[in-house]
Each structure stands twice: as structure tokens, then as C-alpha cells.
Amino acid sequence: MSALDRKVKFLQRRHSKSYVFFLVFILGVAFAVMLLVRYYVLEPVRMPDNSLYPKFKTNSVMWMCKLPSCTESIKCGDFVWGVLRNHSKMVRKVLAVPGDTITITNNAKVYTPKRNFKWNGEDAFIETRSIYVPRKGDTLYFDKLNDVEEDYLISLMNEQNEQFYIKSSLWQGNREMPIERIGSTKLGNRLVSLQELDYMPWQDRYLVELQIFQSEPGNAPIHLKRELFNKQDSSKITFYVVPEDCYYLICEKSSHCADSREMGYFTKNRLLGRANKSANKIQKKIDTHISQAKKLVTMAINGKQNNKPPKDKTIKPSAKEKKRRPPKPSKKD
Secondary structure (H helix, E strand, O other), rough: OOOHHHHHHHHHOOOOOOHHHHHHHHHHHHHHHHHHHHHHEEEEEOOOOOOOOOOOOOEEEEEEOOOOOHHOOOOOEEEEEEOOOOOOEEEEEEEEOOEEEEEEOOOEEEEEEOOEEEOOOOOOOOOOEEEEOOOOOOEEEEEHHHHHHHHHHHHHHHOOOEEEEEEEEEOOOEEEEEEHHHHHOOOEEEOOOOOOOOOOOHHHHHHHHHHHHOOOOOOOEEEEEEEEOOOOOOOOEEEEEOOEEEEEEEOOOOOOOOHHHHHOOOHHHEEEEEOOHHHHHHHHHHHHHHHHHHHHHHHHHHHHHHHHHOOOOOOOOOOOHHHHHHOOOOOOO
């Protein structure tokens, strides 16, 4: 068979209906695979804020693995994609996993089972506190929790739609004091209201206790005690069984950033994915090349502008000045 015959047969196959159908089929399969990967395996997430600076800047892209194998193997130091209680999404760093106990001091030192470090800019912990991050099935007894853990447990129970109410009382040592004593304390420039007492953050309760201790005689400690009761039968809630594994998530940029310090534990069902290191390394190289290309283009544009000849800045005489000037002598004269 000659080369011409082979070429004719090739062109006939190429323009046949079966060949066109095969190409369409291949493209359809490729598109379907891309969609599956995009929605069920890897998803690009754009950083909405500067909370993980300098590791990730605002508008930088992170690739999140959404497979169960990724969300089942979250470790300390991983970056995870999660959902806040207002249904907005965020990316945070894992400081502690289920079963860990961490300590954050009032001078921003952090102690975890994996590492100890200085958290620059941390100012939420005005007193040193240790925090246990519960596992699924752990039983937490309310009277054994410190004030930070109380806040986190109440927040967790609200997230799980538990029906309960809180009753607060004021104690000096073993002596109960009138709760109205709270109304004479201040936070900032305002008086404290009894209506806000039940859900007041632990930092504010600590400051209220400190004010009362300084004004009351005796050395017995002041304690704002909270008790939980079931809304259905008003029975006292003394313990709570944790329904999901919990994680403690933080921001790299510690100030003005919503994380576990403010919102408490993040349950496993609120974590959508874990950052894929390999994909993010490739993305970082791409971003670096793009930024270098932008710099080169900017330099080239600036260089062209600098190489332009300077404009003639000599002031041309006006028509009136030309009339006033005497005429130049001619060569004949």
C-alpha cells in the first residue's frame, strides 16, 4: 500500500462519525473526572483574610483534600477548611487534636503535647489556663471544668441544639453572696447587667470576680458559679457526653481573628477538608512565577517610561510678546 493510500484511509477514519463520537466520549469522560476531582477530592480555596499570614497571604489559593482519608488523619500543625457557626467558611491551623491538653499563659506562651512556642500578639488569655480537647464519647463533668472549658462546653451544647438554661450564683469561699452585687461592677465604662451574666465570656467574669474580691473584706476567693438545667424537666445537668471529636483551631495572626479562643471547640463534622501539601507546593511555585512575571512587566514598563526623551520645557513667547519685541535687523542693513 502506498503512502498516499494510507493517508487517504487515515483522513477517512479521522472524519468518520465513529471517530468524532470517540473524541466526544473521551472529552466527556475527562470533563466528568475533572468535576469529580473538583467537588469530591481536591478543591481550591481562596484565603478570604490575612489570618494565616505570613504562611498564606490574602487571596492566595490553598488546595483542600476532601476525601475521608484526609479528614480522618488530621494532625497538629495541619491547615484545615471548616465552617463557622454563621455558615461562613474559613481556613485555620490545628493547635490540638482530640485527647490533647494545652496550656496558654497570660504572657502568650503555649504548651502542647507536640511543641511549645511563643504566640506573638496573643492577648485573649489574660490569665493562664489549661484546656482539654475532648474526644468523641468523653464524659465531661461540669463541676470539674475551669471557666474557659465551661464556655467551650456551653458553646458545644448550643451547637448540638441541646435544650438547657443557666443559673448563675456568686460565692465567696463557701458563703453565697447576693447576685445583685454584680451590678456594682464595671467592664470598661459601663455597669455589668445581670441579664448578660449567664453567657458572659470567661475574661469578663474573671474581671468581675477580681473587682468584687478587691472591695470585699476577707481573703476567700470570689467565684461566679454557673449551673445547667434541662429545659424540659428542670433537672440539673452534671455531665455531658461529647458527641463528636473536637479540635482546637487557631490563626497564625493572633489578634483580631476568630478562632477557638473565641468560639470554642470545632467538631469534626464542621471540618470540610485538609490542606494537601503536594498540591500547595505546586501552587506556591506557580504563584511565585506569576509574581516574578508581574515584577518583570512592571520593570519593563517603567524602563520604557524612563527612556523617553525629556520634553522641551522652554517657554514659548506669547503673541503679545512677539508684537512688543523690536524687529531683527536685516542682513542688508
